[in-house]
Amino acid sequence: MTKADLIEEVVAVTDLSRRSSEQVVTVFFDSIVESLRRGDKVELRGFGTFRLRHRRARVGRNPKTGESVQVPAKAVPYFKPGKELRRLVNN
Numbered sequence: 001m002t003k004a005d006l007i008e009e010v011v012a013v014t015d016l017s018r019r020s021s022e023q024v025v026t027v028f029f030d031s032i033v034e035s036l037r038r039g040d041k042v043e044l045r046g047f048g049t050f051r052l053r054h055r056r057a058r059v060g061r062n063p064k065t066g067e068s069v070q071v072p073a074k075a076v077p078y079f080k081p082g083k084e085l086r087r088l089v090n091n
Contacts, residue, residue, distance in 0.1 A: 046084035053078045
């Protein structure tokens, strides 16, 4: 499912226009991103939790040249599905 598919689903289920549905989906995603940027976790009961995982700086290797490369520390978004979502997908 793409973002466009999600917008079409919102249009089909609600009485909102396509433009309003697009704004709803965009605001939803932007809210998740902003919360993660602040270091907060986003918990959607029954669906799952979005968090940041912090990766340490390390020395990597360029596979083409074999040269050592410094890889900086970074934060990576991580999604952990909730129990209800796992149950619905597996049944």
